Amino acid sequence: MAKEMFLAGCAASAFGAKFARVEVISSYPIRPYTGVMMELSKIVANGELDAEFVHGEGEHAQVSIAYGASAAGARAYTGSSGVGVAYAMECYSPAAGGRYPIQMIIADRALDPPGDFGSEHTDVMGCRDQGWIMGWAETPQEAFDNTLIYYRIGEDPKIMLPQFCCQDGYFVSHIPGKVVLPEQSQVDEFLPPYDPPDPLDPTNPTSHGPQVYPDQGSAIDIQRAQAHLDVPKVTEQVMDDFSRIFGRTYNPFVEEYMTDDADFVFFIQGAHARTARFAVNHLRKKGVKAGMVKLRFVRPFPTEVVKECLSKFKAVGCVETSTSYGGAMKGGNLIHEVRASLYDSPKQPLVTSFMAGLGGEVVTLNEFYNMAKVLSQAIKDKKIKKYVYWLGFEKEGI
Amino acid sequence: MSDFKFPEGKEVPRGAVLPAPVKENRMMITGNWRTDRPVIDHEKCTLCLNCFIYCPDACWHLDEEEEKMVWNADFCKGCLICAVECPAFALTAVNELEFEDGVVRLEKPF
Ligand code: SF4
Ligand code: SF4
Numbered sequence: 001m002a003k004e005m006f007l008a009g010c011a012a013s014a015f016g017a018k019f020a021r022v023e024v025i026s027s028y029p030i031r032p033y034t035g036v037m038m039e040l041s042k043i044v045a046n047g048e049l050d051a052e053f054v055h056g057e058g059e060h061a062q063v064s065i066a067y068g069a070s071a072a073g074a075r076a077y078t079g080s081s082g083v084g085v086a087y088a089m090e091c092y093s094p095a096a097g098g099r100y101p102i103q104m105i106i107a108d109r110a111l112d113p114p115g116d117f118g119s120e121h122t123d124v125m126g127c128r129d130q131g132w133i134m135g136w137a138e139t140p141q142e143a144f145d146n147t148l149i150y151y152r153i154g155e156d157p158k159i160m161l162p163q164f165c166c167q168d169g170y171f172v173s174h175i176p177g178k179v180v181l182p183e184q185s186q187v188d189e190f191l192p193p194y195d196p197p198d199p200l201d202p203t204n205p206t207s208h209g210p211q212v213y214p215d216q217g218s219a220i221d222i223q224r225a226q227a228h229l230d231v232p233k234v235t236e237q238v239m240d241d242f243s244r245i246f247g248r249t250y251n252p253f254v255e256e257y258m259t260d261d262a263d264f265v266f267f268i269q270g271a272h273a274r275t276a277r278f279a280v281n282h283l284r285k286k287g288v289k290a291g292m293v294k295l296r297f298v299r300p301f302p303t304e305v306v307k308e309c310l311s312k313f314k315a316v317g318c319v320e321t322s323t324s325y326g327g328a329m330k331g332g333n334l335i336h337e338v339r340a341s342l343y344d345s346p347k348q349p350l351v352t353s354f355m356a357g358l359g360g361e362v363v364t365l366n367e368f369y370n371m372a373k374v375l376s377q378a379i380k381d382k383k384i385k386k387y388v389y390w391l392g393f394e395k396e397g398i
Numbered sequence: 399m400s401d402f403k404f405p406e407g408k409e410v411p412r413g414a415v416l417p418a419p420v421k422e423n424r425m426m427i428t429g430n431w432r433t434d435r436p437v438i439d440h441e442k443c444t445l446c447l448n449c450f451i452y453c454p455d456a457c458w459h460l461d462e463e464e465e466k467m468v469w470n471a472d473f474c475k476g477c478l479i480c481a482v483e484c485p486a487f488a489l490t491a492v493n494e495l496e497f498e499d500g501v502v503r504l505e506k507p508f
Contacts, residue, residue, distance in 0.1 A: 097413065097414070098413040098414065098415070099413035100413075160412070160413070197412070197415075198415040205417070205418030206416060206417060207415070207416045207417070207418045207423070208413075208415055209414070210414055210416055210423065210425070211423070211426045212414055212425075212426075213425075213426075215408070216410050216414070219404065219409065219410040220410055220413070220414055222402065222404070223410070223412060223413070
């Protein structure tokens, strides 16, 4: 029988790894992700999971261990937060280029503006172009489910890509929520053992990560880009299997909330979607036609789905928890993806972005109401004034 | 799924995983980086194997039948560590320009 537990995001991810029967775990502490490894080390020590638990001497070593383990054919699991994610940067591209389906749990944390432990997506968003699959969990339940879903997608023979399985630091990683844990047999049916195509094997030696000539580099890049093109199709199959086996259904790419007749939507990923839902409920009571669209994957970005979904509305506010300093839109990362997706759509909503919750600030209900004001005004004026609003710092008192 | 077709001669194995080379990687010749090469004087060589041990590219090996050290030009970068470590002073650095097949005369120097 499936059972329910009250788990914080970190523990939920650790349980996800346990149910996924990961074979090699490599750890190095940094908050707020540390709880994942604390829980997993207990699980391994108690004999509930038969896995090698290896401590790296830093995050670079940590990801290298997972890389080697995956090359040897193991289902490898690692994770980090904030500056730790950045320190391992060198390892991300070869892991994706060599096609090792490692999973890395990220509990997001700011990349120090001089010194900051707060939650913010800037850490791993800075690594989003390395060829890893990447998306966010909003709740501990989603964190648990994503662990299984991401391995299934990443290990698919057509895909073979590593995955950044992300959750907001503190807001998800440290806040307990109800998690339905399945039967092991259900997970085994959903996620069969990893079947590596070319494992390191002394009886049939292979060379992994060899030096290549420059023109071979582009050929390997094409392979990786092609794998990303294949992810959406595989994701749909995986999600079908997921709902069949576990009885819980997720829209594979975006979740729409109160969008049927919405004039504007908050476009958002991760923990703050919970607050956004409350804000939408309240706005609806006041007669404001607000809605929410929650993004489940940033890489590969579901361009067509987002284009079709967002072109229905008059205005879209991207709620950003990471920045792209000096970028084309002067603000966050999501607005770049959204505007690019909508570029050739015959129907163009007004799109702006809200910098919210940087450095780990709580995004309050009030701030959502302020965003609603900006979007409503933009609809009235039929134009947006600015590409980016820094919530709480705007003169106009949005 | 993906319909991309690599033009002929442009294919690479997935993730660049290759059958392991048994002795050396013929796909990546790096000996043409040299400016000087170590030249052995077999008369002085005592077969102590220091050059074999110290060479970072495994360019020296012992031919047991002939009882002499053999040098692999394809991977020697000319770092001359072997010459420094040779206790018998059997190895000397000679500029590549001195050789008919010197790397300076290769069509593709690097
Ligand atoms: S010069 Fe350097 S690379 Fe060449 S054989 Fe001597 S030690 Fe090896
Ligand atoms: S180090 Fe010198 S003496 Fe020793 S084997 Fe090599 S060439 Fe001969």
